[in-house]
Amino acid sequence: MKKSDWVNKKVLVLGTAKSGIAAAKYLVEAGADVTVNDGGTPSGTDQDTLLKLGVKTTFGEHPLTLLEGVELIVKNPGIPYQIPLLQEALVRQIPIWTEVELGYHATNAQWVAITGSNGKTTTTTLVHELLKQQTRPVHLAGNIGFPAIEIAKEAEDDAIIVIELSSFQLMGMHAFKPMSAAFLNLSAAHLDYHGDLESYAEAKARIFRNMDANDRLVVNADDDVVMRLSDQAKAERLRFSRKSPAYARVEQDMIIIGETPILPAAELALGGGHNLENVLAALTLVEPFNIPLQAVQDVLRTFGGVAHRTEYIGEFKGRKVYNDSKATNNVATEAALSGFKDPIIWLCGGLERGADLTPLVESMTQVKHVVGLGETGPRFAELARQEKIDATVVSDMAQAVQAAFDVSQAGDIILLSPASASWDQYKTYEERGEHFVRAVESIGGDAK
Known part of the structure; x- marks a missing residue:
């Protein structure tokens, strides 16, 4: 569609945040008649932006009257189709797009x-x-x-x-x-x-x-x-x-x-x-x-990857170090462990959710030593010992990284892949990963 095709078309933008605001801006620039609806209360910044755009707004509810004359809905991807407004839009055969x-x-x-x-x-x-x-x-x-x-x-x-x-x-x-x-x-x-x-x-x-x-x-x-x-x-x-x-x-x-x-x-x-x-x-x-x-x-x-996703941090004292803090479940950690051929010092553990850890065994063939931390740390250590793998239990990340350097040697992999959520000690997996990286740099010195 050319930009001119939007002139005077009546479009309902459902949801604000980045994608909704971007869609509203484009449609206003293209000459569309835009209404923005959000079931909650948008941020002050978003409200100021919408005010300057001059669009009609409805916040805190999704009244069906918003559909009158609407030719297209551009919705935030996270809004489920099950809400009554969208169910009615489907009945009326109003196209529903995302901003992509x-x-x-x-x-x-x-x-x-x-x-x-x-x-x-x-x-x-x-x-x-x-x-x-x-x-x-x-x-x-x-x-x-x-x-x-x-x-x-x-x-x-x-x-x-x-x-x-x-x-x-x-x-x-x-x-x-x-x-x-x-x-x-x-x-x-x-x-x-x-x-x-x-x-x-x-x-x-x-x-x-x-x-x-x-x-x-x-x-x-x-x-x-x-x-x-x-x-x-x-x-x-x-x-x-x-x-x-x-x-x-x-x-x-x-x-x-x-x-x-x-x-x-x-x-x-x-x-x-x-x-x-x-x-x-x-x-x-x-x-x-x-x-x-x-x-x-x-x-x-x-290319070392995206932060906290088996991210290559560098080589410290001859050890290659990887931050996989985003691995909050067995499946993610199994994938990380299975990708290395060198001996692994595996740092793992976090929030206790009662998960069965035994599926991890198959991917532990290269694990040389397990360092367990957080609420589930002792369970990971026990799993390792059952497989005749050495294990150490520590209370925090600094101790875990120090233990990893102590039990490893040049040529080994030091991998943080917790297979657990972070909320026992951290607000987010990003915070956990950043603490890991700081500890590695403090203990391991400059990366090669």
Whole structure:
């Protein structure tokens, strides 16, 4: 749609925050008749912005009268479709978009999109770093960048927009069509929003709904649900796997995309088996853009990941240190542990939720010593001892890091991957990860 197509169209923006404010600004600039509705009370800053925009506003409720004459709803992704206002909008066949769809209609740029239950942020960030090595303009949008409409309305016609997409955002897609997209994996999540796993999976699959044979869809060969759903895709489907033959694969430690060897997996700055999968997906996504191999290798050797997600901190006293504070459950930690071939000093533990820890055993083959902290620290230590692995129990992060250096030697991995929430000692997993990094720098000195 051209910007002029919005003149005098009556649009309801549902929800404020970043995406709602960005959508309202664009639509006002385009000449639409905009009303903004929020079921709560927006921040003072947002209210001031809306006042200056001159839009109509309704806060604290979602009256059905707001739908009179409305031609489009642009909603915040987190607002469930079950609220009466949206249920009535569906009955009246009023289109419901998220602001990503609005952004898609606002630009001629090409889109590279990533979805999945895990690994989206790391893969999206890596794709952005790789695409910065070629000559076309490239922008990062979505949850880890700026709202899509903010980027799209300013993007050059030959630009590439890289975006991470949640299931919430994808449910509001209608015409959105990326030229390259990845469906990384699927596990049970957000079922309170979607109702069941099948509905959640179908929402994720919307990423490739409008793609055609000229587009590239990158999928996880080892995820049965992803493979089943993507059978219906019209795009060229390329598989990645770190376990079995695929278009993007690892052979004798060498990362290979198609027929092109990229570099040994051991040279990646990223750690964790799931991150190897993220690398394979990212490299397949960017392959059509003809980035020089040397530039690709340089990025892979230096990109340490996203903060608190198996993030490479550096080498201290000969030990490679990784911060995976965001691993608050077994699944995330299993993926981190399985990605290393060198001996691991594993720092773990946190809030006690009564989780069964035994599924972790299979991924502990490289663990040399367990350092347990927090409420669940003693349980992790007991698990280690049952597997004939040495263990130490400490009371806080500084003691945990000191113990990790004491029991390790040059060539070992020091990995914080708690498999537990942080709330016994910290407000957030970010706070926990930042404390870990400070302790490493205090005890380990300067990174190599």
